[in-house]
């Protein structure tokens with residue numbers, strides 16, 4: 001990760017092995033696709049993260065001190081945790097959009113920011129969250145935090161058609177940001193899962209990266225580890241793999 005200075009050096013051309021992960025909160029990417037990200041990095045992919053919110057609402061449900069200072073401390077903690085997790089997985093850069101946690105809205109402003117990033121970094125592969133709840137076999141409430149649904153909706157709207165259509169956000173074209181067509185999209189938690197990534201060799205890295213989110217999992221990491229291992233094993237069993245992460249994968253054909 002090279003932070004801000006990286007942005008100016010991003011070349012405005014398509015690169016086959018460049019992926020962008022767009023999620024609502026620090027830790028969402030590790031839970032949803034940390035094993036796949038680690039695997040892709042090993043295969044030579046450049047992976048960029050875009051975290052839409054600041055993570056400031058990520059304290060315990062029972063907390064009593066939830067004022068602006070406590071919130072700011074939480075933001076700093078969660079950003080540091082996200083950066084540590086990125087380092088473990090080999091993510092090249094993490095970009096925080098800093099919308100208030102718990103209040104993400106499907107605005108034109110958010111969509112413009114995502115289109116700007118897609119047109120600047122020009123990833124061929126994008127991972128995002130599902131804009132829809134899956135009701136079967138059982139609704140996992142936490143997976144469908146309203147910010148996740150909004151981040152998923154805005155990411156998909158930014159990918160198609162806005163990023164690839166010069167007529168959308170003409171102000172970006174005026175800035176010199178040429179349209180960019182994302183080639184494949186991986187959706188985490190979608191109602192229909194049609195693709196598995198083999199994470200048998202990277203599950204330990206996924207767990208290590210999850211552990212970096214100490215404010216979220218530190219006091220019950222053993223349960224988290226057990227749940228993640230069991231889930232990845234169940235996914236893997238459906239595809240004759242030891243451990244897997246599942247997605248709805250779709251190609252953006254011409």
Ligand SMILES: [Zn+2]
Nearest residue numbers: 024025028145
């Ligand atoms: Zn989340």
